[in-house]
Amino acid sequence: MKSFLLKSVLVLVLISFTSCSSDDDTTDNSAEVNQVVGEWQMYRTENLEAVIDQWTGTEWTYVDQWFKNVWEDSEILITFNNDGTFTEFYATVETANGTWEKLEDGRYSYNYILEVDNTNEVLVGTRLITVHCDNTFSVITEGDDRNVAYYRTRNTTECSDLITYNLE
Known part of the structure; x- marks a missing residue:
């Protein structure tokens, strides 16, 4: 027993x-949880522009100044899918698409798929995404720190207190 x-x-x-x-x-x-999967709405852009400063008597001098645009109900949308693809929309009209991936440093990147006969320079270059919280991220084009776009999940309020904007 x-x-x-x-x-x-x-x-x-x-x-x-x-x-x-x-x-x-x-x-x-x-499966790894990817923070960018879902539908996102652009709510803000910031651009660093060279503006006329003063006349020296022979030429104008310029200084860099940040400008911002803020939209409450933007129709600029981007949807990231689990399969590593994305689609951009203006309202319900598809405007562009491409692929995305998670980078080793924790950020994400995405690139547009360009047709041979359509070489729109605005769509050229790798976009880098920095996630600020579970519903807000910012995007810059690699090598261009003069333009930043901010996205939030639809129908939410962005986590602005966690973001250092260039212009308040």
């Missing part, structure tokens, strides 16, 4: 260890 109880306890312990390791493996292999 002692032998039977000992073997039963041993079998139960082995089953519980097997169950735990199986659960742990499932957690380790679960």
